[in-house]
Amino acid sequence: MDFDTIAAISTPLGEGAIAIVRLSGDDAVNIAAQIFKGQNLTEVKSHTIHYGKIIDPESDELLEEVMVSVMRAPKTFTRQDVIEINCHGGLASVNRLLELVLHLGARLAEPGEFTKRAFLNGRIDLSQAEAVMDLIRAKTDKAMKVAVKQLDGKLSRLISQLRQDLIETVAHVEVNIDYPEYDDVEEMTEQLMLEKTKYVYSEIERLLTMARQGKILREGISTAIIGRPNVGKSSLMNTLVQENKAIVTDIPGTTRDIIEEYVNVRGVPLRLVDTAGIRETDDIVEKIGVERSRQVLKEADLILLVLNGNEALTDQDRQLFDLIKNMQAIVLINKTDLVQLIDRNEVNLLADEHQVVATALVEEAGIDQLEQAIADTFFAGQLEGSDLSYVSNVRHIQLLRQALQALDDAIHAIADGMPMDLIQIDVTRTWQLLGEIVGDTVHESLIDQLFSQFCLGK
Numbered sequence: 001m002d003f004d005t006i007a008a009i010s011t012p013l014g015e016g017a018i019a020i021v022r023l024s025g026d027d028a029v030n031i032a033a034q035i036f037k038g039q040n041l042t043e044v045k046s047h048t049i050h051y052g053k054i055i056d057p058e059s060d061e062l063l064e065e066v067m068v069s070v071m072r073a074p075k076t077f078t079r080q081d082v083i084e085i086n087c088h089g090g091l092a093s094v095n096r097l098l099e100l101v102l103h104l105g106a107r108l109a110e111p112g113e114f115t116k117r118a119f120l121n122g123r124i125d126l127s128q129a130e131a132v133m134d135l136i137r138a139k140t141d142k143a144m145k146v147a148v149k150q151l152d153g154k155l156s157r158l159i160s161q162l163r164q165d166l167i168e169t170v171a172h173v174e175v176n177i178d179y180p181e182y183d184d185v186e187e188m189t190e191q192l193m194l195e196k197t198k199y200v201y202s203e204i205e206r207l208l209t210m211a212r213q214g215k216i217l218r219e220g221i222s223t224a225i226i227g228r229p230n231v232g233k234s235s236l237m238n239t240l241v242q243e244n245k246a247i248v249t250d251i252p253g254t255t256r257d258i259i260e261e262y263v264n265v266r267g268v269p270l271r272l273v274d275t276a277g278i279r280e281t282d283d284i285v286e287k288i289g290v291e292r293s294r295q296v297l298k299e300a301d302l303i304l305l306v307l308n309g310n311e312a313l314t315d316q317d318r319q320l321f322d323l324i325k326n327m328q329a330i331v332l333i334n335k336t337d338l339v340q341l342i343d344r345n346e347v348n349l350l351a352d353e354h355q356v357v358a359t360a361l362v363e364e365a366g367i368d369q370l371e372q373a374i375a376d377t378f379f380a381g382q383l384e385g386s387d388l389s390y391v392s393n394v395r396h397i398q399l400l401r402q403a404l405q406a407l408d409d410a411i412h413a414i415a416d417g418m419p420m421d422l423i424q425i426d427v428t429r430t431w432q433l434l435g436e437i438v439g440d441t442v443h444e445s446l447i448d449q450l451f452s453q454f455c456l457g458k
């Protein structure tokens, strides 16, 4: 494959004390050498870093004081020659430096292009490249761990093994078809086919079961805070997040838009969503907010239903209990610092199997119990010790589902006594679908699309 030399700023723009301009390609070292005053970079040992100055070769102007890393192919991030210029972080000087290397023949890298080269040059497969992106975006500890394992190739190895199993079976069948004169050959091949397809089927099923947990690790447990206006939903959000992210006032209907925050409650990653108080309303803006709240409610993994202990239960409250009937939910009786007018017995009755926790959010009272309830409600600790080779990527999950379907077709076809070459088609299709996960049998446009979602400089 032919590659030009690409360059990009690989650190956040205008922040931080040091910024890195990264180059990759055959010309990387040459370009750097032309602007670097210090050792001759074309002659230094690979994987060394050098102190020096950056000089504009046309004007001889001194631009920067830098450290330059020289990494020669193939043992680099992209498997090509890589240069990293570490300079003082200022936006103006980093931009000037980038302009300079572009002027000398480098091309501005597209988003994700460094990682794409690592993929195209075979250093990592597609699922590992996607893990790089997951790692950049990881918002929770556990999400990070999943990504690191995937980057390390755990999923890749598993998928490769399954594909190997399938292809060997197909090869075996082909040999047998070529030598049909042996006795019992047909029956034996069928038997083998059935065993192998069933085995791969169960492995894929296992991966998919773990995928749900993977999604939770990656995105946090989607947790919706719901309740009538003014009961303290935004106060709850702020208390759990420990920051004043949501606006809290004594005016009912304050929250009109959805506010999202990530928190970690006793090891359980939550994606908290504060919603507009649910009530019948004529205010248009509020109406939109209420509609969205209902939507959030539908998609949530966990509901925190907030009630106001200072008021008697209303029909609205009772309707909300209806909404959460078949969901994971915790009921909060808030404002316990005030006179209690709520009928606790009725709450307990309505709550049914859901836990009920009393809080006074203004005093941060009851938070411990709430956190405990969250930990109890959800597999607290369950995720901790479990295997982290999860599939958490939507694209992978879709492919695994399709693979499962193709295998299901194969298994049925065998049971129906269909001819082997027909069954092979399903098995080969499964092999292909699994190949798309690691990027072996994947269309170029998909590769482009995946990498374009990366950030610049990665």
Ligand SMILES: Nc1nc2c(c(=O)[nH]1)N(C=O)[C@@H](CNc1ccc(C(=O)N[C@@H](CCC(=O)O)C(=O)O)cc1)CN2
Pocket: 074, 075, 076, 077, 078, 084, 123
């Ligand atoms: N300065 C800097 N820091 C960085 C990166 C980078 O590109 N530059 N990375 C970029 O994302 C990450 C590190 N990832 C990397 C992955 C592989 C190789 C690499 O050179 N692999 C070679 C050689 C391995 C070896 O020496 O054993 C290889 O796999 O062949 C480098 C960085 C995070 N930190």
Ligand SMILES: Nc1nc2c(ncn2[C@@H]2O[C@H](COP(=O)(O)OP(=O)(O)OP(=O)(O)O)[C@@H](O)[C@H]2O)c(=O)[nH]1
Pocket: 227, 228, 229, 230, 231, 232, 233, 234, 235, 236, 247, 248, 249, 250, 251, 252, 253, 254, 255, 256, 275, 276, 277, 278, 334, 335, 336, 337, 338, 359, 360, 361, 362, 363
């Ligand atoms: N006394 C008392 N007041 C509270 C408590 N929790 C919240 N409040 C007050 O109740 C009012 C409403 O709180 P919010 O958190 O804005 O309520 P909300 O449910 O988000 O309201 P909307 O966004 O309007 O639906 C504010 O004045 C809070 O300070 C509590 O435990 N005790």
Ligand SMILES: [Mg+2]
Pocket: 233, 234, 235, 246, 247, 248, 254, 255, 275, 276, 277
């Ligand atoms: Mg609010």
